[in-house]
Amino acid sequence: MFKKIYKHLKTKGFNVYSIGQHQGLCIEPFLVIFEKGPLQTTEKNIIKDLFEIYVFYPIGQYSKVSEYKISVESVMDEIVGIKQAYEALPILIDDEKQAYFTRLSYYENKQIRR
Secondary structure (H helix, E strand, C coil), rough: CCHHHHHHHHCCCEEECCCCCCCCCCCCCCCEEEEEEEECCCCCCEEEEEEEEEEEEEECCCHHHHHHHHHHHHHHHHCCCEEEEEEECEEECCCCCCEEEEEEEEEEEEEEEC
């Protein structure tokens, strides 16, 4: 799942990292993909493979954050079988990265082989 999402976002021109990979301050927008793992469902032999995309945008450019987040959501909508799990977090500030921050949550249903 990670490789599929990473490659798709990268192909669309986004700066994409795995968790813990980005170093330093946020001087340009970037995304971090975090795999949360499987979640049992009430459906027989189906799990939800959860992952999150952390969206970072340089501090001082608040008016552009929403537009950037919407562009990420739009590109994610292009991937067949992936659905948004929860509403995005409100836009917060990450003091360490000097960035605005939000989180997008997605899942893909997968069939369990038994």
